[in-house]
Amino acid sequence: MIEGEFAVPSQSTLADEVAAVLAGRHDPGVVAFERLLNAVVSHGFRDREALTAALGPVPRASKVRPHAQVACIAGVVGAAVGPVRAEESWEKTGAGWLELCQHVALGYIAGARTAEVAARLRAGDHVPFLLSVPSGPTGAVEPYQLVERLAEYERLGVRPGPADLGQALLRCGGGVDTEAVRAAEALELAEGPRVAAWLRQGGLPRPAWWRERETGEAERPSRRRGARIGRRILVGHEAIEGRGAFPQQFWSLFRMFEPHIACPHWSLPDDRDAHTVATLPWHPEIAAARLLTGVASAADQDGCGSPAFLEALASAAGPAGPAVHLAVAYGLASVPAPDREAAVRALVVLASRGRLDGGLLGRELTELVGLGTLKVPLLTESLREAVALPEGAGAVWAVLAEALPGLLARTRPQVHGTLLAVAADAARLSGARGELPEVTALARRPGSSQLLIQARRLRDALAGT
Incomplete structure (x- = not known):
């Protein structure tokens, strides 16, 4: 099987x-x-x-x-x-379980x-095997394979474990497989109707999202634990229907997630890895939203890194939305080098799979730089590395085409030249065409500083000259 x-x-x-x-x-x-x-x-x-x-x-x-x-x-x-x-x-198993923190729902x-x-x-x-064994490296389970496994359980007279079946159902998604639905409807197991209904709706419903910045005027971090205000952008989601048939330990997933909810952790959750994403492979947004605070800490504090988590988010089966793009944004300017390297790979993977929203990522980078959350030199170096990778130039230009106007206005003059050099390379290698008024205005200024030289390079690359 x-x-x-x-x-x-x-x-x-x-x-x-x-x-x-x-x-x-x-x-x-x-x-x-x-x-x-x-x-x-x-x-x-x-x-x-x-x-x-x-x-x-x-x-x-x-x-x-x-x-x-x-x-x-x-x-x-x-x-x-x-x-x-x-x-x-x-x-x-699990009797007396108590939910302590929504950040670690998965x-x-x-x-x-x-x-x-x-x-x-x-x-x-x-049991002969687990129902929740993935069909591929992302953790996703093919609906028809799940039904075949349940049919074997039925033949052997084995009862599915509620948690194992629950995990298997959460790993199914990607649309409605009508053949799998019909096969599930033919099951005589007590769980058959529930499985058929779940597959008929295409898996876990996608919740409504919102993004919000921390309240208060942006302040620099201090040595006190958690002493940074107004410098992060986080993502929350509305409640999800359908928790009743799942074990109680699953219910935290279905609750509304408020991005600034307090929790009893003395330190940040350590669930930022590929296994967390594989728990809900069709919804990387949920994993990213709930653990975004930890990802951000590697950029604006001395938080531990999460390179495997960033790459898994980009490789997941489900769509990438605001939380995934914010995770990549924080990763591109993280202090730990492994996080920056992983974010570069994640950026390219998103682009190669048609899941990158360059405009969204560009806007997030611009706002986070303006808040002082991201360090421009680290961000620039990451983008430079991405340009050198296959399909990286197009991904970087898609991001910088949106971000450059704001970044040029907000960053210090001494970093403009380096940023524009990366943008010029990305535009040239990707064959981008068009015009950025802010760059054109810079290129027309008299002088021979690196800022002006790179602005002219970018202007000429976009003009195809």
Whole structure:
């Protein structure tokens, strides 16, 4: 039922891969994580004793904190090789759960699924495979593949786990597959009508969005925690209908998200990775909006970076809107170099897939520079690197054509020349044509400064001369 890069490896290969992941303690990536999670479940269904013998004891915890997905793999493996506790009901997993923070709504969903998987293994209630195994690296599940998996559950008399099924449904989207809907309607499982209705509506509805700037006059950050005012643009969304059939841990996703909502985190959430995007691959906007504060912190404070998150947003199956473009904007001028490099790649990926709104990104960059949130030299260097990549010149010009008038008015004169040089290269390499009045006016001034030289280069490139 599971083929391709997510196919179940042999027990010996699985043991080697699990050992490598647990020893490395670094993020294994979406494909490796999902494959290993499903493989442990699948081999446990086939022969738990053989799986236990192959995997051996779970390594003891290290003093070094592992990546969250490594900890999940360790927990699931521990449940698979540990004693069976048939008296424990896995159906009570998550009872007493309490929502603490809407920023980590997708983390709650991922945690609910892995907790359910581990609980079923401990209880000896095995399933042949997980319904939520992705069909591709973005995390998306093909609707017809989900129905085929449910049909196999039906044939074997296996009950779907609510969290596993919920995650699988959230990974379906991209339009209505009428063939999959008809197949779902033919299922005799109790969950059949719900699955058919979900697929019939095309997956999770897209919420209405809004963007807003932090209130107050823009102030520079101080050494106090969180002491920066009015310097960020964030995104919120309205409530989403349909939460009732999902486990309670999923409900935070469906609530209205207010971008400036307070939360009890002492530090920023660490869910900014590709796994978070893969939890809801058809809605990268939701992941970006809820974690945008953390992404911004790498640009205007000493926040930790999130390069994998930025690239995953650009590669996701769903459309890119204001939150995704803001995430890329912050990334292009982030202090950590890996974030800037990832944002450059994200910019080019968005453009290559026809998902880049150059005008939107240009306007966001202009406003964030005006607020003092983004440093122009870092932004300029990122755009220079993007121009050198395939399809990068067109992407950069699409952004700068909108941003240049405002940036030229707001940035210091000494950085104008460098910015215009990047723009001239982008325009020339992309074959752009047209006129920017602000650039033309600069080019007509007498003198030989770099500012004027690069303005003339850009003017001539746009004129095709």
